[in-house]
Amino acid sequence: xxxxxxxxxxxxxxxxxxxxxxxxxxxxxxxxxxxxxxxxxxxxxxxxxxxxxxxxxxxxxxxxxxxxxxxxxxxxxxxxxxxxxxxxxxxxxxxxxxxxxxxxxxxxxxxxxxxxxxxxxxxxxxxxxxxxxxxxxxxxxxxxxxxxxxxxxxxxxxxxxxxxxxxxxxxxxxxxxxxxxxxxxxxxxxxxxxxxxxxxxxxxxxxxxxxxxxxxxxxxxxxxxxxxxxxxxxxxxxxxxxxxxxxxxxxxxxxxxxxxxxxxxxxxxxxxxxxxxxxxxxxxxxxxxxxxxxxxxxxxxxxxxxxxxxxxxxxxxxxxxxxxxxxx
Amino acid sequence: xxxxxxxxxxxxxxxxxxxxxxxxxxxxxxxxxxxxxxxxxxxxxxxxxxxxxxxxxxxxxxxxxxxxxxxxxxxxxxxxxxxxxxxxxxxxxxxxxxxxxxxxxxxxxxxxxxxxxxxxxxxxxxxxxxxxxxxxxxxxxxxxxxxxxxxxxxxxxxxxxxxxxxxxxxxxxxxxxxxxxxxxxxxxxxxxxxxxxxxxxxxxxxxxxxxxxxxxxxxxxxxxxxxxxxxxxxxxxxxxxxxxxxxxxxxxxxxxxxxxxxxxxxxxxxxxxxxxxxxxxxxxxxxxxxxxxxxxxxxxxxxxxxxxxxxxxxxxxxxxxxxx
Ligand SMILES: Nc1ncnc2c1ncn2[C@@H]1O[C@H](COP(=O)(O)OP(=O)(O)OP(=O)(O)O)[C@@H](O)[C@H]1O
Ligand SMILES: Nc1ncnc2c1ncn2[C@@H]1O[C@H](COP(=O)(O)OP(=O)(O)O)[C@@H](O)[C@H]1O
Ligand code: SF4
Ligand code: SF4
Ligand SMILES: [Mg+2]
Ligand SMILES: [Mg+2]
Numbered sequence: 001x002x003x004x005x006x007x008x009x010x011x012x013x014x015x016x017x018x019x020x021x022x023x024x025x026x027x028x029x030x031x032x033x034x035x036x037x038x039x040x041x042x043x044x045x046x047x048x049x050x051x052x053x054x055x056x057x058x059x060x061x062x063x064x065x066x067x068x069x070x071x072x073x074x075x076x077x078x079x080x081x082x083x084x085x086x087x088x089x090x091x092x093x094x095x096x097x098x099x100x101x102x103x104x105x106x107x108x109x110x111x112x113x114x115x116x117x118x119x120x121x122x123x124x125x126x127x128x129x130x131x132x133x134x135x136x137x138x139x140x141x142x143x144x145x146x147x148x149x150x151x152x153x154x155x156x157x158x159x160x161x162x163x164x165x166x167x168x169x170x171x172x173x174x175x176x177x178x179x180x181x182x183x184x185x186x187x188x189x190x191x192x193x194x195x196x197x198x199x200x201x202x203x204x205x206x207x208x209x210x211x212x213x214x215x216x217x218x219x220x221x222x223x224x225x226x227x228x229x230x231x232x233x234x235x236x237x238x239x240x241x242x243x244x245x246x247x248x249x250x251x252x253x254x255x256x257x258x259x260x261x262x263x264x265x266x267x268x269x270x271x272x273x274x275x276x277x278x279x280x281x282x283x284x285x286x287x288x289x290x291x292x293x294x295x296x297x298x299x300x301x302x303x304x305x306x307x308x309x310x311x312x313x314x315x316x317x318x319x320x321x322x323x324x325x326x327x328x
Numbered sequence: 329x330x331x332x333x334x335x336x337x338x339x340x341x342x343x344x345x346x347x348x349x350x351x352x353x354x355x356x357x358x359x360x361x362x363x364x365x366x367x368x369x370x371x372x373x374x375x376x377x378x379x380x381x382x383x384x385x386x387x388x389x390x391x392x393x394x395x396x397x398x399x400x401x402x403x404x405x406x407x408x409x410x411x412x413x414x415x416x417x418x419x420x421x422x423x424x425x426x427x428x429x430x431x432x433x434x435x436x437x438x439x440x441x442x443x444x445x446x447x448x449x450x451x452x453x454x455x456x457x458x459x460x461x462x463x464x465x466x467x468x469x470x471x472x473x474x475x476x477x478x479x480x481x482x483x484x485x486x487x488x489x490x491x492x493x494x495x496x497x498x499x500x501x502x503x504x505x506x507x508x509x510x511x512x513x514x515x516x517x518x519x520x521x522x523x524x525x526x527x528x529x530x531x532x533x534x535x536x537x538x539x540x541x542x543x544x545x546x547x548x549x550x551x552x553x554x555x556x557x558x559x560x561x562x563x564x565x566x567x568x569x570x571x572x573x574x575x576x577x578x579x580x581x582x583x584x585x586x587x588x589x590x591x592x593x594x595x596x597x598x599x600x601x602x603x604x605x606x607x608x609x610x611x612x613x614x615x616x617x618x619x620x621x622x623x624x625x626x627x628x629x630x631x632x633x634x635x636x637x638x639x640x641x642x643x644x645x646x647x648x649x650x651x652x
Contacts, residue, residue, distance in 0.1 A: 051514040052485075158602050188369040189541065190599035193585035197596055215515070218544075222587035222596075242592050259519035261544030263588050265567045268548030275523055276516045279484045 005209050006040040006063065006177055011072035011082075013055075013062045017284065031283050032058035034233035036072070037310060040177070045203055045210045047224030047241060049217055049256070051280040055233040056213045060179045063211070064098050065089055076177070094124055097170035101182035103162035107154040113140070113165055114150040120172040139168040143198060160191035167198065177209040185215060196223055217260050221245045229253045232283055232291040235310055239317035249319045249328060252292045290322065298327045330357035331535050332381075332420070332503050337395035337405075339373075339380045342388060346607040350376040352559035354395075355633070360502070363529065363536040365550035365567070367543060369603050373559040374539045378505045380405070382422050383412060399503070418448040421501035425508040427492040431480040437464075437491055438476045444499050463494040466531075467524055486517035490524065497528055504529070505537045510545065522549060544588060547571060552639075555579050558604040558614035561633055565640040576642040577652075578615045613645065621652050 013033040018024040032055045040046050048056050061067045063074055069082040081092055100106040107116060117136045121127060127135055137147035143164040154162055163183060170178050180199065184192040200223055203210045214220045220227060224241040229250065237250040248254045258274040276295050281287055287294050289304040296303070303322060310320040321327075335355045341348040351373040358364045366374050379385050381397045381404060397404040399420060402411055424430055432440055441460035445451050451459075457476075464472035467490040480488055489509060496504060506525065510518040522545065529536055538549055546553050547567060554564035555578065563576040574580050583589050584597035601618040610616070612627035619626070623646065631643040646652045 051516060160602075188603060189582060190369060190585050190603070193587075193596035194598045196587065197598060200593070200595075216587075217515070218586070218588035222590070222592055256516060259515040261515075261518075261522075261542065261548050263543040263547050263571065263583070263586065265547040265571050268544075273519060273523075275519050277520075279486050279517065280514070 003042040004039045005042040005077060006038075007073075007075040008036050008038040008040075008063070009073045009075070011036040011038075011059070011062060011074060012070040013058050013067055014070040028284055031233050031286060033062055034283070034286075035307075036233075036235055038228060038235060038238070040209060040211065042176075042209055043203070043207045044225045045200075045212055045223055047220035047227040048211060048213045048230060049215075049220050049227060050230035051256075052215075053280060053283065054230045055283065056230055057181050058233075059230070060098065060181050060211065060213060063177075063179055064093075064096055066098075094173040095176045097173065097175040097178050099163075099166050099170050099178060099180040099183045101185050103159065103166045103186075104154070106166055107162060107169075109154055112151050112153055113145075116154075116165060117168055117172055120169065124173055126173060135172075139172055142171065142202070143168040144194075158191070159187055160194055163187065163195050164198070167195075167202070171202070171206075174206075175208070177211070179211045179213075181213045182215065183212075184219060192219070199223060217245060217257065218262075229256065232281065232286050234291070234307075234320065235318075236292070236320045237318065238310065243316065249313060249317065249324065250321050251296045251298050251327065255295075290320075298323050331360045331399070332537075333357035333396075333398045334377075334381065335396045335398070337377065337380055337397065338393040339376050339385060339390060339395075340393050341390050343607075348607045349559050349609065350390075350606055351380065352606075354556075354559070354561055356554060356561065356564065358503070358535045358537060360535055361529070361533050362552065363538060363550045365546040365553040366537065366539045366556060367541060367546055367553060368556035369541060371603055371606065372556040373606070374556055375507050376559075377556075378422065378507055378537065378539060382416055382420070382505065384422075414448075417444055418499045419501055420503040420505065421496040421499065422505040422507065423489075423492050423496045423509045425511050427485075427488040428480065430492050430495060431488065433480055436477050436479055437483075441476070441491075441495055441498055444495070448499055459498065460494075463498045464491070466528070467491075467494045467497075468520070469494075486513055486520065489513065489517075489521055493521070493524065493528070497532065500532050501534055503535045503537065505539075507539045508541070511540065511542070518545070525549070543571075543583070543586060555582075559606050560614065560643065562615065562644070563642040564633070565642075569637075569640050573640075575636060575640070575647050576644045577619050577621050577647075579642075581618075581620075613643075621646055623651075 011033055012035060015030040015032060016026050017028040019027045050056055062069055065081050074081045076092055114136055117139050118132050121132050121135060140147045145164050184195050212223055221241050227241045227244045228235045229237040231252050237253045245257055248257045255274045255276045262268060278295055289306055290308050293299040293303040308320045308322045310318045313319045337351055337354045339351040341350055354377055368374050380392055392405055395405060399415055442456035445456040461472055461476055464476055469475055469490055510521050540546060550567050552566050553570045554561045557578050563579045581599045599618050604614050613631050616622040616626040626645055631645045633641045633643045634648055635641045
């Protein structure tokens with residue numbers, strides 16, 4: 001693999017479910033992320049898609065070590081973050097930053113743009129204090145905000161502008177990897193395009209690695225080099241972005257892609273849609289074997305036995321389906 | 329004669345920060361069995377248009393300043409409360425993005441489903457319950473006989489949406505107004521709900537007004553689409569024409585800014601500036617501050633929605649004048 005920057009090996013993040021207020025009883029486990037193997041290449045945009053609750057955000061938070069990892073390793077630049085000390089983690093944060101869906105929630109309403117962007121610079125001592133204002137102004141310019149707005153508060157900005165501030169903050173420490181969890185989902189179409197252009201431009205300019213999570217598959221296809229499809233805590237398909245969306249292989253990816261409405265009435269009127277029955281099952285009691293089997297049109301008895309491993313189907317594609325060769 | 333016909337609707341909100349002209353001169357009509365899409369960015373007045381028809385505008389601060397909404401000879405905006413009750417919730421029904429807008433969290437679904445029947449029809453409780461059960465079944469709730477006794481929170485998001493649809497359809501309405509009913513759902517569940525709405529529409533022959541900001545959803549579902557901007561309709565056409573030959577600069581800009589209609593990775597067209605602030609009246613075309621074609625004349629008069637073919641109208645002065 002060419003120049004990996006981030007390597008996840010059998011990563012598991014489980015949450016205990018407890019009942020009772022004072023005497024908490026352990027009554028089960030949510031296997032939000034359950035055995036993810038993934039290598040992210042330096043400078044690539046990796047899209048992460050899947051239905052609500054499949055574990056995308058949990059995987060993102062696991063990569064940043066914002067939740068305790070239950071098992072496996074998260075290796076950034078040769079260093080395993082899953083067993084790193086607090087000091088090592090603080091150092092790793094410089095290389096690894098996150099942007100969230102809701103810029104209202106992720107920005108401190110009582111901090112000006114200047115304070116928001118200067119804070120990480122001070123905390124990590126990246127530049128002499130005298131140079132901080134100039135660096136803040138530069139960050140604002142990079143994300144397309146006029147530096148004269150430096151002393152304004154988040155509520156004085158629109159949703160798109162706030163997302164620019166959040167991106168600027170993520171860029172403050174010149175990270176190598178940014179994880180963006182639904183960064184455009186809350187924005188109007190016309191504003192969404194601005195942020196997508198900005199992210200695409202930044203990753204190219206700064207040779208950033210971007211892990212991009214979104215619900216809208218056409219948005220993910222647009223910005224990503226590769227796409228990973230998640231189902232119930234596992235990656236079920238991985239490949240080149242356009243290829244995965246235009247020629248999906250895994251039965252789940254096929255259904256997911258088929259569900260996207262395309263803005264073309266001629267195509268929409270005539271095409272056959274695979275409509276999946278039921279809701280995504282719960283990660284509390286995932287089905288045995290291939291977790292997709294209760295909804296899969298190709299399922300056979302064999303699918304219920306063992307979890308299908310993610311295996312290379314061609315040089316650029318990995319798929320986790322035991323019946324792949326029979327159904328394609 | 330159209331089934332529902334809205335004329336010159338203006339709904340304003342009087343707040344401390346000024347007057348929000350949320351809907352400012354909207355006219356449209358819909359025929360029996362037809363599906364009309366309303367698209368536009370957030371704040372463009374899509375919901376307020378429909379809330380006005382349904383009598384759901386809080387007054388104050390809201391005020392329906394002008395307009396009529398004729399349904400079967402009755403003006404819903406000016407009729408007596410008794411006349412309105414006989415129509416709203418029975419012959420004209422509405423569903424919402426958040427199903428809890430219409431579901432009561434403290435009541436079993438069975439009670440909520442039969443309520444409109446007991447109000448609007450001379451029907452025994454027992455018959456109402458069996459209608460409710462059949463309806464839940466029809467919207468694809470498995471094991472309906474058991475689940476009808478559940479409370480709303482015992483359903484998943486997608487199932488709750490189905491329950492709300494069942495509740496809206498149980499009186500066999502002639503018009504269904506759907507305000508972004510799939511926006512919060514996964515694409516897979518959205519596909520199920522859209523199929524369901526199409527199927528129920530065919531069975532009941534009802535007209536559907538479908539509000540969304542997703543041009544993809546519109547293209548598969550709607551016969552006709554109207555685009556709203558700053559409380560006004562800026563373009564309306566049959567769906568194919570709107571997608572293949574849009575005339576208004578805003579519609580065209582929207583299409584150029586969505587990744588699904590562009591080749592992968594190209595720089596997307598961005599509409600400069602911000603969505604309009606409807607508390608500030610601007611003279612002339614509301615899109616002018618962001619429009620790449622704006623000229624001096626655009627800030628003088630408000631462009632009227634004018635037909636350029638029998639099924640296509642738009643409100644751009646410069647296109648109407650043949651300049652672009
Ligand atoms: N702190 C937690 N405690 C218990 N369960 C959790 C916790 N965080 C997440 N989960 C559960 O883990 C599963 C995966 O959640 P996650 O937020 O990662 O999904 P997602 O793919 O990001 O979904 P969405 O598309 O809705 O954002 C869900 O079932 C969720 O309820
Ligand atoms: N209760 C209210 N009080 C004040 N302003 C309101 C109220 N409801 C809606 N508005 C305003 O009306 C405008 C249109 O809103 P809406 O119809 O909800 O837009 P959308 O097209 O997103 O559905 C917005 O500017 C909104 O702020
Ligand atoms: S392993 Fe079986 S159930 Fe799973 S996707 Fe393949 S065919 Fe379907
Ligand atoms: S009237 Fe003028 S500003 Fe408005 S859309 Fe047409 S060209 Fe643009
Ligand atoms: Mg999430
Ligand atoms: Mg709305």
